[in-house]
Amino acid sequence: xxxxxxxxxxxxxxxxxxxxxxxxxxxxxxxxxxxxxxxxxxxxxxxxxxxxxxxxxxxxxxxxxxxxxxxxxxxxxxxxxxxxxxxxxxxxxxxxxxxxxxxxxxxxxxxxxxxxxxxxxxxxxxxxxxxxxxxxxxxxxxxxxxxxxxxxxxxxxxxxxxxxxxxxxxxxxxxxxxxxxxxxxxxxxxxxx
Numbered sequence: 001x002x003x004x005x006x007x008x009x010x011x012x013x014x015x016x017x018x019x020x021x022x023x024x025x026x027x028x029x030x031x032x033x034x035x036x037x038x039x040x041x042x043x044x045x046x047x048x049x050x051x052x053x054x055x056x057x058x059x060x061x062x063x064x065x066x067x068x069x070x071x072x073x074x075x076x077x078x079x080x081x082x083x084x085x086x087x088x089x090x091x092x093x094x095x096x097x098x099x100x101x102x103x104x105x106x107x108x109x110x111x112x113x114x115x116x117x118x119x120x121x122x123x124x125x126x127x128x129x130x131x132x133x134x135x136x137x138x139x140x141x142x143x144x145x146x147x148x149x150x151x152x153x154x155x156x157x158x159x160x161x162x163x164x165x166x167x168x169x170x171x172x173x174x175x176x177x178x179x180x181x182x183x184x185x186x187x188x189x190x191x192x193x
Contacts, residue, residue, distance in 0.1 A: 025136035036123025
């Protein structure tokens with residue numbers, strides 16, 4: 001049976017009530033609140049400097065052609081990619097990146113990470129788009145059980161160089177499978193370095 005996953009006419013900023021770019025990483029400093037809604041569709045990508053088709057030709061992953069969860073990401077205007085060049089999957093949980101801009105070497109520069117449970121979109125790991133080597137950029141992502149995962153986010157200060165954030169924050173997420181569709185929710189943020 002083929003499932004169709006819808007595409008919402010939302011931008012990442014509208015998911016959290018229009019948080020400005022200046023406050024984009026403030027979500028890591030506050031008690032965790034849920035930005036993912038049950039049965040929501042993959043948020044629409046903001047236009048990058050390069051057309052999606054051109055970015056996909058230049059930086060798209062042929063490996064993801066076999067991932068059915070890459071299709072809704074692509075339909076929402078993102079170019080799917082493997083975060084940190086690896087598949088993040090366990091049981092029926094998959095985490096796939098989507099970028100709207102990339103460096104000349106195809107490193108995602110504007111991106112988010114999308115979680116699918118049983119092939120259905122469950123939410124994003126960040127309420128805002130992320131920028132590589134900037135405050136709030138995702139690093140290691142681990143699926144720790146069938147219903148939990150963690151992600152580490154870089155925390156930069158004004159004096160940090162791009163290579164070396166001052167600290168990292170680990171966010172813990174739980175997967176709620178009780179509703180019509182699964183949803184992920186951040187439950188805790190803890191500084192780990």
